[in-house]
Amino acid sequence: MNPTKWQELVEVKRQRLLQAIPRDWIIPPSPNSNVLDIPASCAVLSPLELEITNTSDVSVLLSNVASSKWTSLDVTRAFCKRAAIAHQLTNCLTEIFFEPALESAAKLDDHLKRTGTPLGPLHGLPVSLKDQYCVKGVETSMGYASWLGVIAEDDAAMVKILRDSGAIPYVRTNVPQTLMWTETHNNVFGRTVNPYNRSLTPGGSSGGEAALLAMRGSILGIGTDVGGSSRVPAHFCGIYGFKPSYHRLPTAGMVNSLEGQDSIATCVGPLSTSLSGIKVLMKASLDSRPWNLDPYVIRKPWDEDAYALKEHGEGKSLCFGIMYDDETLEPHPPVKRALEMTKKAVEAAGHSVIEWKPYKNAEIYAVTRSIWLADGGADYKSAISASGEPMINSMKPDADPSEVPYFRKPREPLSAYQLWQLHAKKRQLRKDHLDRWQATASQTGTGRPIDALICPVAPYVAVPHGQTRSAVYTLIWNALDYPALVLPVTTVDPSLDVKPPMHEYRNCADQCLYKLYDPEVFKGAPVGVQLVTQTQEEEALLAIGAIVDEALKAM
Incomplete structure (x- = not known):
C-alpha cells in the first residue's frame, strides 16, 4: 500500500463517523477539562431524554421499558x-449505527404492544460494544488501518445473544492500537480522553467504552x-467493570x-453504570446457552x-482478605x-477482614508477560504491514515516533518448547x-477460606496521557483465571490524599x-477497588460485590 494511502483511508473513515451524527446533535467545542455536565x-x-440517560440502574431502565413507562424508541x-x-x-466512538438501532427499537415497541410481553430479559436496552465485536454489515477495524474496509459477514456470538435477548446495539467504541495498552489511542480514530479530566486517560483497552459510560452515553x-x-478503565472512569473466568462467555466471532x-x-x-447491569447481562447470556455458539464456552448455566x-x-459473616500492596509498586x-474505606464498610456491615500477603506475584507477572511476548511481535507487525501505518510505541502525546521504550521492544520469539515451559510454570x-x-x-474463623479478596485495581487513578505503567494488579487474576469485579468507591481529594x-x-x-x-x-478522579474470587465463581x-457495594453506599 502507498505510504500515504493509509492516511487517506483514515481521513475518509473519520469523516464518515462525524457525518453519522445528525446535524442538530452537534454541539460547540468546550474548553472545560471536566465535561460530565455538558449533556445537561x-x-x-x-x-425526558435527560431523565432516561441519567438513570444509572439497568434494572430500573428495563422495568420502565417493560411497563411501557418509557418506550424502547425513546430510550x-x-x-x-x-x-x-x-x-x-471524548472521542470515544468508532462506529455509529443509530438508524438500524432506532428501527430495532420501534419493532420491539410493536412486539410489546401486540403481545404484552418483553421479547427477552434485555428488551429495549441499548448496549454499546467495544470495537472487537463484529456486527453484520459493519467494518471492525480494531484501530488498525489495515482492517478498514473489511465488512463483517455475521454478528459475533455476544451480539447474537444481545439481539436475541432484546438488546439493541447502537455504537462501537475506541481501543488502543494492538489492544495491549492501558490507554486508548490509535492511528485510525485517535485518542480517547477521560470526561472527568480530559488531560487524563480513560484507561484501556476498553477505554472508549468507559468514557462513553462515564458520560452516560x-x-x-x-x-x-x-x-x-x-x-x-472502570476504575479510571468511576463505573463497574467485570472480568469472568476463561470461557464463561463466548468470544466467537470477535x-x-x-x-x-x-x-x-x-x-x-x-462494564456498566450499575452492578445490576453486569448481573443482568451475565444471567441473560448464560441463560441463552452460549456453548451452542462457541465451542470453548463451558457448559455451565x-x-x-x-x-x-x-x-x-449465605452471605452472612463473610471473611474478606485484603491486599494493600503487591510489594512491587506501592499504590x-x-x-x-479506597481500600481502607472498603474495609471499614464491610466491617460495619458485620463481616470480617484479614490481611492477604502477596504470594509469588512477581513470578506470575514475569510468566504472563513472557507468554504475551512469545511471538517476538509478529502479531503486531502482521496487523500493520498491509497498510504501512506506523507502530505506536508510546502513548505520550509528544512522543518521538522513532523512539521505542524498553517495554515495547520485541523480544526474540520463543520456540514451542520454551512456550510449553511457560505454560507448565503458569x-x-x-x-x-x-x-x-x-x-x-x-x-x-468461618471454617472456609476467605470468601473474596479486596485489592487495588491499579497503583494509581487515571493518569496523564502516556503515563500508565504495567497493569500488574489486574493481569495477575487473568493469569490465575480468577473472576474479578471493580466497584467505584470515591474520588481523589487533595486534602485527604496527601503525597x-x-x-x-x-x-x-x-x-x-x-x-x-x-x-x-x-x-x-474516580477511585475503585477490585474484588476477586476463585475460578468459575x-x-x-x-453477589458478594452487591454486599460490598451496598456497604460502601451505607457509609
Whole structure:
C-alpha cells in the first residue's frame, strides 16, 4: 500500500463517523477539562431524554421499558443522542449505527404492544460494544488501518445473544492500537480522553467504552479483558467493570490481538453504570446457552444457588482478605484510602477482614508477560504491514515516533518448547496460589477460606496521557483465571490524599510512580477497588460485590 494511502483511508473513515451524527446533535467545542455536565446544558437532550440517560440502574431502565413507562424508541434515541455528545467531547466512538438501532427499537415497541410481553430479559436496552465485536454489515477495524474496509459477514456470538435477548446495539467504541495498552489511542480514530479530566486517560483497552459510560452515553457496554482491559478503565472512569473466568462467555466471532494465544484467554468484559447491569447481562447470556455458539464456552448455566452464596454462609459473616500492596509498586494515597474505606464498610456491615500477603506475584507477572511476548511481535507487525501505518510505541502525546521504550521492544520469539515451559510454570503457579487461598481457612474463623479478596485495581487513578505503567494488579487474576469485579468507591481529594514523604524505593518503576503523584493533578478522579474470587465463581462474586457495594453506599 502507498505510504500515504493509509492516511487517506483514515481521513475518509473519520469523516464518515462525524457525518453519522445528525446535524442538530452537534454541539460547540468546550474548553472545560471536566465535561460530565455538558449533556445537561447543551440543549440537545429533552427533559425526558435527560431523565432516561441519567438513570444509572439497568434494572430500573428495563422495568420502565417493560411497563411501557418509557418506550424502547425513546430510550434508544436518548442514548444515541447522548453517545453523540460524548463522542464530540471524548472521542470515544468508532462506529455509529443509530438508524438500524432506532428501527430495532420501534419493532420491539410493536412486539410489546401486540403481545404484552418483553421479547427477552434485555428488551429495549441499548448496549454499546467495544470495537472487537463484529456486527453484520459493519467494518471492525480494531484501530488498525489495515482492517478498514473489511465488512463483517455475521454478528459475533455476544451480539447474537444481545439481539436475541432484546438488546439493541447502537455504537462501537475506541481501543488502543494492538489492544495491549492501558490507554486508548490509535492511528485510525485517535485518542480517547477521560470526561472527568480530559488531560487524563480513560484507561484501556476498553477505554472508549468507559468514557462513553462515564458520560452516560451508555448504561451497559461490552468490553474485553485479557490483562485488565475492562477493569482498569472502570476504575479510571468511576463505573463497574467485570472480568469472568476463561470461557464463561463466548468470544466467537470477535476480532482480537494475539489471536491464537489461548493460555491466558481473552474474556468478555462487561462494564456498566450499575452492578445490576453486569448481573443482568451475565444471567441473560448464560441463560441463552452460549456453548451452542462457541465451542470453548463451558457448559455451565447461571447458578442461582451460587448467587445465593450457599457455599459462602449465605452471605452472612463473610471473611474478606485484603491486599494493600503487591510489594512491587506501592499504590498512591487515594488508592490506599479506597481500600481502607472498603474495609471499614464491610466491617460495619458485620463481616470480617484479614490481611492477604502477596504470594509469588512477581513470578506470575514475569510468566504472563513472557507468554504475551512469545511471538517476538509478529502479531503486531502482521496487523500493520498491509497498510504501512506506523507502530505506536508510546502513548505520550509528544512522543518521538522513532523512539521505542524498553517495554515495547520485541523480544526474540520463543520456540514451542520454551512456550510449553511457560505454560507448565503458569499451571504450577495456579496450583500454588490455590493452596495459598485454601490455607486461609485456618485464619478466617468461618471454617472456609476467605470468601473474596479486596485489592487495588491499579497503583494509581487515571493518569496523564502516556503515563500508565504495567497493569500488574489486574493481569495477575487473568493469569490465575480468577473472576474479578471493580466497584467505584470515591474520588481523589487533595486534602485527604496527601503525597507522602520521600522514602526508599523498591525499584525504578516504583520510584517513577512516586514522582508521578500530585494530588492536584488527580483531583476529582474516580477511585475503585477490585474484588476477586476463585475460578468459575462468577455468580458468587457478583453477589458478594452487591454486599460490598451496598456497604460502601451505607457509609
